Amino acid sequence: MKKLLIILLLAVVGYFLTVSMSNIKFGANRMGDLSQPKTVGAFYLSKTPGELSVANVITAIVVNYRGFDTLGEVSVLFLAATGLGSILYKKKKKGEHIPTVNKPSSALLQAGSKLIFPAILVLGAYVFIHGHLTPGGGFQGGAIIATGFLLMMMSYKDFTMNHSVITWVESLAGITFASIGLIGLIVDHSFLENFLPIGYINDLISGGIIPLIYVAVGFKVAAELSGVLDTLLSIKEK
Amino acid sequence: MLFYTIVLIILAIILLGVAIYAVVQKDLLYAVIATGVISLILSVFFFILQAPDVALTEAAIGIALTTIIFIITIRNTSRMEDEMPLDHEPNSESDNQVETK
Amino acid sequence: MDTIDYYQIMSIGVYGSAIGLILIGLYAVLMKKHLTKIVIGLSIIDAGINLLFIAIGYISNGTAPIYSSQGIDLVKTGTPMVDPVPQALVLTAIVIGFGVTAVALSLVIRLYRHHNTARIDQIKSLKW
Structure with missing residues (x-):
């Protein structure tokens, strides 16, 4: 009976989704003329090279036009990490170290991950430093760096993340983001307003505050994410 | 264009098949790996649909990090979906009570 | 030779897989009893909705919204760029989705520790 009801519900949801999507033609240009922008997408596309001289329009939207949302987004991530830690809290004895993996990995995996780990860090740093020129940015670069730490945590039994270092990096990056926004508020009467010279498009140093904010977001x-993984991996077994 | 269309149709069929497999599979470890495969195919979809930023994010977060937190959860809970009911009572001693000191 | 409308075929593929993912995930959330399976269903729904957003923002023959050094003139003529707004939204949604999944899974671990089971039909007591 329950299964019948659920299949009926799925059929109704699927029918209405299909009907509504059939009215939205795939590949139709809904943005209109870029020289006289009427939609918000066309506005962003036409204004970004002149106003900000940033090559990647998505970076311009995420960091500058909707920068306040990004501040909220990193706050949500911080809240997720904090909530995870408090839900899974278990009192440790003093000086007790909980290994991240139960069995030590093979020598091949250990040597290989030691070799790959710096390369992953460099790739992540490249992705978030060049976020305004190429695809990528703070979120992608940060996730790549967290993957590198994950590799080390999985292959070495006694690889520990220093929690005070994580906290300091996170706090300093957040303070940098917020204070850049506040400087913009003081100088140009709007939060996260661009107060630095924008430079030329496709230069590494261009776009004013956008690369600075994305580097801060990358570190944060x-x-x-490394803190989340470390918390989850060092759960005390029963 | 023809190439992209063929690739996209083949990947769409694989995507739906893997999604159904992830739902019906009783062994949760296989199901989690199947969700990783869903993320991988979606990453290719985003690239074909001209969204390289989103493809990079999905590749980094969806494939690596989401899969690993699911695997850690399975390590700490049960692996099979239809586990036998345990006959002993839920114990509050092993629960993580905050000790007041 | 008559021209085949490739975009028609692509639209069936993309919209079909997005709606299919949403329905499959919804089925898993409603029907399955194991909590980890329910979270898997939630993440499948998440993936389907992200794909739907990106598909709505796509424009035929469009390029990625990234300017090259000569790209300033493309505002006036040349190939169109796809809509950047859904891409920025989905970028946010993926990262937030990871946070949601992490918190949900930590709740699953916590429930398992207390009740010794992760199946919702075997959790008898309401208090924890």
């Missing part, structure tokens, strides 16, 4: 996301 890397610290938060």
